[in-house]
Amino acid sequence: MPNTTGEATGRGSRGALGLGLLTTMIVLSADQLSKYWILYGFHLPDKGSVPILPGLNFTMVWNTAVTFGMFSRAGSSGRIIFSAVALLIVGGLLVWMARSRRPLITCAVGAIAGGAIGNVIDRLRYGAVVDFIHLHAAGWSWYVFNVADSAIVCSVAALIVDGLLQDGRKTG
Numbered sequence: 001m002p003n004t005t006g007e008a009t010g011r012g013s014r015g016a017l018g019l020g021l022l023t024t025m026i027v028l029s030a031d032q033l034s035k036y037w038i039l040y041g042f043h044l045p046d047k048g049s050v051p052i053l054p055g056l057n058f059t060m061v062w063n064t065a066v067t068f069g070m071f072s073r074a075g076s077s078g079r080i081i082f083s084a085v086a087l088l089i090v091g092g093l094l095v096w097m098a099r100s101r102r103p104l105i106t107c108a109v110g111a112i113a114g115g116a117i118g119n120v121i122d123r124l125r126y127g128a129v130v131d132f133i134h135l136h137a138a139g140w141s142w143y144v145f146n147v148a149d150s151a152i153v154c155s156v157a158a159l160i161v162d163g164l165l166q167d168g169r170k171t172g
Contacts, residue, residue: 020097020110027114031147032121035130044132055137061144062128083120090116104162108155115148115155 038044038058049059093113100106122129131144145153 016101016103016106017098019103020094020100020106020113023107023110024114024117027111027148027151028118031115031118031151034147035118035122035132038132039130049134055135057134057136058132059134059144061131062126063131063144064128083123086116086120090120104158108158108162111151111155115151118146118148 038060042050042058044050044058044060046060046062049057051057090113093109093116097106097109097113100109119129129146129148131146131149133146133150134144135142
């Protein structure tokens with residue numbers, strides 16, 4: 001019976017891994033360049049906020065915790081623990097990339113890896129993650145985030161949607 005899920009059987013190809021690694025490098029580069037620009041080019045003041053567009057401010061935040069400020073009381077050892085855990089996860093993501101043959105999955109996993117590496121670089125270099133993108137509208141305000149966070153969240157959403165669509169095809 002032919003495989004109708006769109007997922008190739010067996011191990012992934014070098015081309016798929018190359019696509020994933022390219023995506024990792026693009027996200028990592030965009031993340032690090034944007035943070036460098038915010039810190040050394042734009043000169044965003046610490047704890048300052050600059051309106052850019054309606055609903056978008058650049059607001060400087062040094063995030064010493066993880067997502068949504070979780071584990072913020074981990075202290076200085078937190079950056080080492082968070083970095084080590086993130087790098088272990090990146091190792092698992094590289095295995096996933098190497099085994100995947102679907103470009104969407106490979107790119108999404110590569111983007112997650114690139115974002116994770118970008119935030120690890122910040123933790124090791126500065127002791128905290130550089131966050132600066134602040135979206136707000138109609139009285140709602142989102143947490144301040146960065147390019148790495150965006151890549152991670154969008155890619156996880158893509159993986160979830162893909163998984164739901166794959167499940168629908170299997171049962172439908």
